[in-house]
Amino acid sequence: MAGKNEVNKERRIFYRNFLCYSPFPIPTFRFYCSMMDTDSPVIKFNNVSKFYLTGGTRVTALANVNMQLHAGDFVTIMGPSGGGKTTLLNCIGGLDAPDEGDIFLNSRLISKMNDRELTELRRKEIGFVFQFFNLMPTLTLWENVELPLLLSHSSKTDDKRIHTLLDYVGLTDRARSFPAELSGGEMQRVAIARALVHQPALILADEPTGNLDSENGTKILELMKKVSTEFQTTLVVVTHNPQIAGYGNVHFEIRDGKLTRKG
Numbered sequence: 001m002a003g004k005n006e007v008n009k010e011r012r013i014f015y016r017n018f019l020c021y022s023p024f025p026i027p028t029f030r031f032y033c034s035m036m037d038t039d040s041p042v043i044k045f046n047n048v049s050k051f052y053l054t055g056g057t058r059v060t061a062l063a064n065v066n067m068q069l070h071a072g073d074f075v076t077i078m079g080p081s082g083g084g085k086t087t088l089l090n091c092i093g094g095l096d097a098p099d100e101g102d103i104f105l106n107s108r109l110i111s112k113m114n115d116r117e118l119t120e121l122r123r124k125e126i127g128f129v130f131q132f133f134n135l136m137p138t139l140t141l142w143e144n145v146e147l148p149l150l151l152s153h154s155s156k157t158d159d160k161r162i163h164t165l166l167d168y169v170g171l172t173d174r175a176r177s178f179p180a181e182l183s184g185g186e187m188q189r190v191a192i193a194r195a196l197v198h199q200p201a202l203i204l205a206d207e208p209t210g211n212l213d214s215e216n217g218t219k220i221l222e223l224m225k226k227v228s229t230e231f232q233t234t235l236v237v238v239t240h241n242p243q244i245a246g247y248g249n250v251h252f253e254i255r256d257g258k259l260t261r262k263g
Ligand SMILES: Nc1ncnc2c1ncn2[C@@H]1O[C@H](COP(=O)(O)OP(=O)(O)O)[C@@H](O)[C@H]1O
Pocket: 052, 053, 054, 059, 060, 061, 079, 080, 081, 082, 083, 084, 085, 086, 087, 088
């Protein structure tokens, strides 16, 4: 039986040939090629560096970082405080731009996109999970999960999807509650449902268990693991908590802005 790489190579050759003789526009086929080419990384960093100037001194937050993350990877990035974890995550998510190097999301160069393009990308293709949950206090759980759909240009809500996601995180019966009525673990489950609502290629989580006790932290990690396998979403979790490393299948460490693969 042909291996996965061989099958993908055959598919690529087929689509390349198809492209040459096809009457359809090239972007349409680029789209289909990217769908079929499961080997191409979701995220690619090429020699990425980021510097900050503080009080006249230059701090290297990212030092010549190279990495590739694939669909369905559950990636952990560990490292001491000040090591560059948040800067790395912000660059992956288009919240921050590198000073040197290139960042690609699904083969598109995002490090040179303008603010409008980045906002659009973040709204539609990336889910964010934060240490302090960042839920809207005046909206119910249902409305918090619905919000990214309303903010995107489609302005179309999708009741079935919201219901399915609240069910997925075990909070259907709390749909009409407000965030203040929930525990920290429950709030983070809502944040995960909200991050999933656009069916993003990528979910980025900055210290997602940093504000939870260890029992609730474990539950959140289990849920994230389930998400990465069942949705084929690439999950990137940064933390200084070593407990988390047991959950990922790709591990990195970042220290003084230098990224090292650990497994
Ligand atoms: N906005 C900023 N201005 C100046 N220095 C910054 C800024 N953000 C981060 N840094 C510096 O960059 C380095 C990496 O920070 P950060 O990515 O927040 O690390 P971590 O998330 O691992 O704690 C640190 O030395 C930090 O002080």
